[in-house]
Amino acid sequence: MADTTGDAIPGTETVLDDGVRRRDFINIAAIGAAGVGGVSVLLPLISQMAPSADVLAESSTEVDVSAIQPGQAIKAVFRKQPLFVRRLTPAEIEAANKIDVGSLRDPQTLEERTKEGHGDVLVTMGVCTHLGCVPLGAAEGEVKGEFGGYFCPCHGSHYDTAARILKGPAPKNLEVPEYEFTSDTVIKVG
Numbered sequence: 001m002a003d004t005t006g007d008a009i010p011g012t013e014t015v016l017d018d019g020v021r022r023r024d025f026i027n028i029a030a031i032g033a034a035g036v037g038g039v040s041v042l043l044p045l046i047s048q049m050a051p052s053a054d055v056l057a058e059s060s061t062e063v064d065v066s067a068i069q070p071g072q073a074i075k076a077v078f079r080k081q082p083l084f085v086r087r088l089t090p091a092e093i094e095a096a097n098k099i100d101v102g103s104l105r106d107p108q109t110l111e112e113r114t115k116e117g118h119g120d121v122l123v124t125m126g127v128c129t130h131l132g133c134v135p136l137g138a139a140e141g142e143v144k145g146e147f148g149g150y151f152c153p154c155h156g157s158h159y160d161t162a163a164r165i166l167k168g169p170a171p172k173n174l175e176v177p178e179y180e181f182t183s184d185t186v187i188k189v190g
């Protein structure tokens with residue numbers, strides 16, 4: 001019988017009924033097996049990527065704000081990042097409300113950055129929006145910057161009492177994370 005494959009060495013390949021050469025068939029079969037193998041490898045990977053119980057527990061943080069006196073702030077941790085919770089004095093609230101919101105780089109009122117009925121509790125991330133340093137101003141005796149809020153000494157960003165950027169290179173206000181009051185005195189962040 002004539003060699004229909006045109007191979008240099010007759011007999012190393014044969015033509016199947018549908019015209020697919022045997023070597024191609026072996027390649028297709030190998031790819032198919034790899035595909036099945038790919039799926040079976042992927043499934044354990046996906047299940048490993050699902051967050052474990054302790055990671056889920058870390059995804060929210062509860063803070064009792066009752067002990068924070070007006071003018072004081074505390075540092076907590078939320079998703080491995082610093083979180084500032086601050087109780088504003090009436091003078092700090094007034095100072096924030098005096099600022100023309102339209103003149104701000106990242107326009108937001110204090111009211112928009114706090115929860116209704118809790119306008120004196122300011123919850124923000126303690127992460128400068130410039131390059132991510134932890135600003136000063138949350139701990140006792142720390143410099144609060146030119147506007148009495150927070151100060152990032154890395155490159156000189158000054159935040160006001162509502163933690164809004166007023167001066168320096170930071171492009172945005174300190175971020176207010178998602179949170180809610182679960183009682184009059186406890187907030188749940190995240």
Ligand code: FES
Nearest residue numbers: 128130131152155
């Ligand atoms: S990281 Fe805060 S000013 Fe640069």
